Amino acid sequence: xxxxxxLLSTHSSGARxxxxxxxxxxxxxxxxxxxxxxxxxxxxxxxxxxxxxxxSQGAQIILGNTYHLYLRPGHDLIARLGGLHKFISWPRAxxxxxxxFQVFSLSGLRKISDEGVRFRSHLDGxxxxxxxxxxxxxxxxxxxxxxxxxDECTEHPADEARAAESLRYTMAWAARSLNxxxxxxxxxxxxxxxxxxxxxxxxxxxxxxxxxxxxxHLRRESAERLVELDFDGxxxxxxxxxxxxxxxxxxxxxVLPLLPKDKPRYVMGVGFPDEIVEYARMGxxxxxxxxxxxxxxxGLLFTSQGRMNIxxxxxxxxxxxxxxxxxxxxxxxxSRAYLRHLMQTGEPLGxxxxxxxxxxxxxxxxxxxxxxxxxxx
Amino acid sequence: xxxxxxLLSTHSSGARxxxxxxxxxxxxxxxxxxxxxxxxxxxxxxxxxxxxxxxSQGAQIILGNTYHLYLRPGHDLIARLGGLHKFISWPRAxxxxxxxFQVFSLSGLRKISDEGVRFRSHLDGxxxxxxxxxxxxxxxxxxxxxxxxxDECTEHPADEARAAESLRYTMAWAARSLNxxxxxxxxxxxxxxxxxxxxxxxxxxxxxxxxxxxxxHLRRESAERLVELDFDGxxxxxxxxxxxxxxxxxxxxxVLPLLPKDKPRYVMGVGFPDEIVEYARMGxxxxxxxxxxxxxxxGLLFTSQGRMNIxxxxxxxxxxxxxxxxxxxxxxxxSRAYLRHLMQTGEPLGxxxxxxxxxxxxxxxxxxxxxxxxxxx
Numbered sequence: 001x002x003x004x005x006x007l008l009s010t011h012s013s014g015a016r017x018x019x020x021x022x023x024x025x026x027x028x029x030x031x032x033x034x035x036x037x038x039x040x041x042x043x044x045x046x047x048x049x050x051x052x053x054x055x056s057q058g059a060q061i062i063l064g065n066t067y068h069l070y071l072r073p074g075h076d077l078i079a080r081l082g083g084l085h086k087f088i089s090w091p092r093a094x095x096x097x098x099x100x101f102q103v104f105s106l107s108g109l110r111k112i113s114d115e116g117v118r119f120r121s122h123l124d125g126x127x128x129x130x131x132x133x134x135x136x137x138x139x140x141x142x143x144x145x146x147x148x149x150x151d152e153c154t155e156h157p158a159d160e161a162r163a164a165e166s167l168r169y170t171m172a173w174a175a176r177s178l179n180x181x182x183x184x185x186x187x188x189x190x191x192x193x194x195x196x197x198x199x200x201x202x203x204x205x206x207x208x209x210x211x212x213x214x215x216x217h218l219r220r221e222s223a224e225r226l227v228e229l230d231f232d233g234x235x236x237x238x239x240x241x242x243x244x245x246x247x248x249x250x251x252x253x254x255v256l257p258l259l260p261k262d263k264p265r266y267v268m269g270v271g272f273p274d275e276i277v278e279y280a281r282m283g284x285x286x287x288x289x290x291x292x293x294x295x296x297x298x299g300l301l302f303t304s305q306g307r308m309n310i311x312x313x314x315x316x317x318x319x320x321x322x323x324x325x326x327x328x329x330x331x332x333x334x335s336r337a338y339l340r341h342l343m344q345t346g347e348p349l350g351x352x353x354x355x356x357x358x359x360x361x362x363x364x365x366x367x368x369x370x371x372x373x374x375x376x377x
Numbered sequence: 378x379x380x381x382x383x384l385l386s387t388h389s390s391g392a393r394x395x396x397x398x399x400x401x402x403x404x405x406x407x408x409x410x411x412x413x414x415x416x417x418x419x420x421x422x423x424x425x426x427x428x429x430x431x432x433s434q435g436a437q438i439i440l441g442n443t444y445h446l447y448l449r450p451g452h453d454l455i456a457r458l459g460g461l462h463k464f465i466s467w468p469r470a471x472x473x474x475x476x477x478f479q480v481f482s483l484s485g486l487r488k489i490s491d492e493g494v495r496f497r498s499h500l501d502g503x504x505x506x507x508x509x510x511x512x513x514x515x516x517x518x519x520x521x522x523x524x525x526x527x528d529e530c531t532e533h534p535a536d537e538a539r540a541a542e543s544l545r546y547t548m549a550w551a552a553r554s555l556n557x558x559x560x561x562x563x564x565x566x567x568x569x570x571x572x573x574x575x576x577x578x579x580x581x582x583x584x585x586x587x588x589x590x591x592x593x594h595l596r597r598e599s600a601e602r603l604v605e606l607d608f609d610g611x612x613x614x615x616x617x618x619x620x621x622x623x624x625x626x627x628x629x630x631x632v633l634p635l636l637p638k639d640k641p642r643y644v645m646g647v648g649f650p651d652e653i654v655e656y657a658r659m660g661x662x663x664x665x666x667x668x669x670x671x672x673x674x675x676g677l678l679f680t681s682q683g684r685m686n687i688x689x690x691x692x693x694x695x696x697x698x699x700x701x702x703x704x705x706x707x708x709x710x711x712s713r714a715y716l717r718h719l720m721q722t723g724e725p726l727g728x729x730x731x732x733x734x735x736x737x738x739x740x741x742x743x744x745x746x747x748x749x750x751x752x753x754x
Contacts, residue, residue, distance in 0.1 A: 039718060043725040045425075047706060073693065073718045081696060081714055089710045316450065319458060329424065333466045337458055341416060341450045348420040348725050 002205040002232045003146070005264050009377045014256065014283035017373045020264055022145040023194045023202025024085060025093035027060045029264065030280035032366045033095060033288040034359050037065045038072065039088040042293050043352045044359065046089055052328060052356065053363030061093035061145070063288050066138050067102030067130075071121055075141035082190050083143030094144040095288070098135045098177070098209070101237070101269070104153035112152065112169065132176040136206075140185055143194075144204065148235065149177035151209040156241045163213030170211040171225055178229055181206045205232035207266060213238060214247050216254045223258040233264040240269040240289075249278070256283045273302050273365050280369055292362045296354035299343045302361045308336075310354065315340045328360030379582040379609045380523070382641050386754045391633065391660035394750045397641055399522040400571045400579025401462060402470035404437040406641065407657035409743045410472060410665040411736050412440045415449065416465040419670050420729045421736065423466055429705060429733065430740030438470035438522070440665050443515050444479030444507075448498055452518035459567050460520030471521040472665070475512045475554075475586070478614070478646070481530040489529065489546065509553035513583075517562055520571075521581065525612060526554035528586040533618045540590030547588040548602055555606055558583045582609035584643060590615065591624050593631045600635040610641040617646040617666075626655070633660050650679050650742050657746055669739045673731035676720045679738045685713075687731065692717045705737030 004021040011017075020027040034041045034049065041049055041062055050058040064084055069075060078087050084094060103110055103117045110119035116131030135150035152169040154162070185191075185204050194202035208231035212218030226234060236255050239248050252267060259265050266286035267279050276287050292302065299311040303323035308315075310322065318336035330339075330353045342350030381398040388394075397404040411418045411426065418426055418439055427435040441461055446452060455464050461471060480487055480494045487496040493508030512527035529546040531539070562568075562581050571579035585608035589595030603611060613632050616625050629644060636642050643663035644656050653664050669679065676688040680700035685692075687699065695713040707716075707730040719727030 038722045038724055039715070040724050040726045043729070045706075045726065045729060046710065048422075068722075072722050073714075077694060077714075081694060081712075087712075087715055087718075089712075089715065317454060317458060329422075333423065335458075335464075335466075337450075337454075338416070338464055338466065341464075345415045345445075345449050347415055347417050348728060349417045349422065351725060352420070352422060352729065 002203050003264070005233070005262060007262060009373065010261070011373060011377070013281045015281045015373055016283055016285060017370060018264070018285060020285070021196065022061070022093045022205070023196055024091060024145055025060055026197065027093055028370055029285040030366055030369060031060060031286050032276055032362045033061050033063050033286060034059050034362075035063045035065075035288055035290045035293065036088070036090075037290070038068045039064060039084065041359070042355065043297065043348070044293070044355050048329065048356060049359070050092070052360045054367045057363070057367065059092070059359070059363060061095060062090065064094055064096045064142060064144060065102060066096045066099040066135060066142065069096075069142060070099065070138050071123060075138040079141035079143070079188055083141075083188065085143065093146070095146040096139045096142050096144040096148065097268070098148040098150040099130050099138065100135070100151045100209075101153050103130055104155070114169075114172065116150070116173070117152075132173040133180040136177055136180040136184060140181070140188055140204065143188055143190070146205050146207060146233070147181065149174045149206060149208045149231070151211055151237055153241070154211055154213040154238045156214065156243045158213045160213075160215055160218075163215050163218055167212050167218050167222055170209065171222065174208050174226055175229060178206060178208070178231065207231055207233040207235050207264075209235045209237040209268070210255050211238045214243060214251060216250070219251055219254050220258060223255050227258065227260060231263075233266060234259045235266040235268050237268045239267060240271060245275070248275075249282075252279055252282055252284065273362060276362070277365060277369055280366070292358035293355045296358045297351040299350070299354065301354060302358055310336060310339045311343045312340075322357055323361065326357065326360060326364070328357050330354070330357040330360070379580050380641070382610070382639060384639060386750065387638070388750060388754070390658045392658045392750055393660055393662060394747060395641070395662060397662070398573065399438070399470045399582070400573055401468060401522055402437055403574065404470055405747055406662040407743055407746060408437060408663050409653055409739045410438050410440055410663060411436050411739075412442075412665055412667045412670065413465070413467075414440075414442045414667070415445045416441060416461065418736070419732065420674065420725070421670070421732050425706065425733060426736070427469070429737045431744045434740070434744065436469070436736070436740060438472060439467065441471055441473045441519060441521060442479060443473050443476040443512060443519065446473075446519060447476065447505075447515050448500060452515040456518035456520070456565055460518075460565065462520065470523070472523040473516045473519050473521040473525065474645070475525040475527040476507050476515065477512070477528045477586075478530050480507055481532070491546070491549065493527070493550070494529075509550040510557045513554055513557040513561065517558070517565055517581065520565055520567070522579075523582050523584060523610070524558065526551045526583060526585045526608070528588055528614055530618070531588055531590040531615045533591065533620045535590045537590075537592055537595075540592050540595055544589050544595050544599055547586065548599065551585050551603055552606060555583060555585070555608065584608055584610040584612050584641075586612045586614040586645070587632050588615045591620060591628060593627070596628055596631050597635060600632050604635065604637060608640075610643060611636045612643040612645050614645045616644060617648060622652070626659075629656055629659055629661065650739060653739070654742060654746055657743070669735035670732045673735045674728040676727070676731065678731060679735055687713060687716045688720045689717075699734055700738065703734065703737060703741070705734050707731070707734040707737075
């Protein structure tokens with residue numbers, strides 16, 4: 001069976017607390033998912049990722065990027081080696097995106113048709129085609145617990161005609177994704193090895209993605225038609241593409257009420273710590289973002305006292321931990337002065353230690369919210 | 378008191394087993410010392426470094442580079458923050474080089490006189506002067522357990538006149554280093570906080586460095602004169618500068634018999650795994666080298682089955698651990714296929730996981746040799 005969504009409580013704000021039973025892990029929501037673009041959450045060893053956050057619970061679920069893994073090392077290779085979990089040695093839950101967003105980011109290098117998207121590799125310029133069917137084949141080969149329908153991410157700003165045309169692709173591709181996924185999801189050699197905690201055979205789940213640009217009526221149409229198709233969960237895509245934050249919030253609040261209460265809701269590609277809390281309070285169950293790791297590699301730390309650019313001269317002799325309220329491996333051992341030195345000298349350990357802290361901060365932020373929701377039901 | 382050298386056994390080959398009692402750590406020799414150039418063993422978190430190798434003993438002693446730390450973040454800053462151990466959060470033993478070798482590597486950017494070496498920073502071209510006295514001041518400020526006399530590293534090849542002139546600098550600077558070190562070694566604010574395991578006040582030790590190029594009579598002269606000065610230990614420098622390995626061996630075997638049996642002997646900047654075993658069997662107690670970490674970042678792994686370029690295509694689908702005989706965190710968890718993928722994609726985790734394995738291999742190599750010497754005295 002696919003995922004089982006166990007709703008524990010719904011709050012007056014709209015926030016929900018739930019358990020997402022996936023083949024590799026039962027995930028407590030609201031949850032933040034670190035991004036492991038190329039089969040690694042950049043610069044952080046898996047063993048450390050498993051122990052971050054409060055109670056050393058670690059990351060429950062991480063992302064892999066279909067576009068990148070398709071190009072290198074290739075989904076066929078990963079399938080032959082037993083799937084992405086085994087390839088990267090990650091025993092917990094994983095989610096793969098559809099490749100749509102990455103292809104969207106290539107802009108000049110892609111061409112969209114009813115069939116799908118033809119694009120040139122950012123690595124060597126070679127020509128490739130992603131269709132809904134191909135994206136499903138790749139994601140089935142990767143074997144993540146949750147797959148995403150192949151969508152067309154609408155840029156911002158986009159006029160209504162462009163947003164409507166983009167949505168037409170997304171909706172047609174959603175149906176084709178679902179059909180192809182249902183017909184082929186068992187076609188990996190190891191599929192019978194994945195067993196749910198209740199003894200049933202674990203299978204991959206497929207989420208639909210709501211698009212429609214910043215147009216409420218297109219977003220509503222997208223959500224309603226996707227719900228009719230009956231996915232295992234629903235994502236809101238096409239956000240964090242440069243729009244002001246009020247618009248992000250507006251789109252989320254437009255779409256959420258149209259999604260079924262008994263299935264998970266995922267907002268893709270957000271955000272800063274205060275954003276993920278805000279959207280979780282609105283009723284979002286899952287979020288992912290590269291911000292904690294990307295910012296870390298540039299020296300930007302998120303702390304209980306706000307943002308901190310650790311490269312600033314003011315930290316040169318600061319012996320305090322980056323965040324005195326944090327118990328992560330970085331804050332438990334190292335000073336601001338040392339982290340600044342690592343960034344100033346371009347030492348790779350700087351990116352690693354900063355990423356460890358930022359991810360711990362994100363995971364702790366969500367864990368604190370879950371606890372708050374539990375204590376104040 | 379400075380270090381205490383406890384000789385446990387001497388073998389017919391010349392190999393010795395000993396304990397080196399230093400303020401921060403009792404080091405078992407023969408020992409390999411990972412290099413932490415800028416206050417970090419590149420790409421490896423300190424917590425992992427503490428648990429590498431057999432019995433999770435970890436690295437007992439690591440190096441810091443005086444030249445690099447002088448430039449960034451500056452020895453005065455490190456002194457104000459309580460010394461290098463505290464700054465980088467490394468509670469075990471440390472050794473700092475004198476800066477002489479790094480300045481030597483600058484070649485075109487330096488000018489040597491009796492006073493010392495004037496050089497230009499590789500970072501911004503600014504002009505600096507390292508004299509024996511200044512090198513001692515910097516190393517006292519850094520506070521490592523073992524400091525090195527300021528020497529002039531002779532290039533290879535060098536004719537006899539050049540080698541003799543270079544040695545003249547080294548010998549004059551050795552005496553000045555020792556005098557200045559003895560007079561000033563307590564001039565750090567935290568020096569009374571360092572206590573040996575037997576309750577005595579822990580102080581820094583100073584090693585002299587034997588130079589003389591590839592000329593046996595110059596090497597002999599250097600060793601004999603240094604021994605008269607009575608250092609806490611003796612290093613053989615000016616090796617691994619491009620000479621053939623027979624010559625390295627010859628210099629070591631010329632010098633070792635001239636050094637006192639009751640003090641530690643350190644060959645600087647070597648080598649490959651088979652070299653460090655060979656030199657240890659000749660009676661060398663301590664060695665350091667960047668090879669394990671530098672090679673790792675380029676995908677070269679040292680294993681029980683020999684060298685392995687993990688980037689080779691043949692490993693693309695190889696699910697074996699890098700070294701099936703190794704129990705390090707990398708070999709316990711990851712496959713050759715995954716490590717290759719990380720290198721192919723330029724992911725920072727590749728350098729980290731490879732470095733962890735190579736360092737574990739070096740530490741295990743020395744631990745196995747120590748065990749062999751213990752079992753067959």
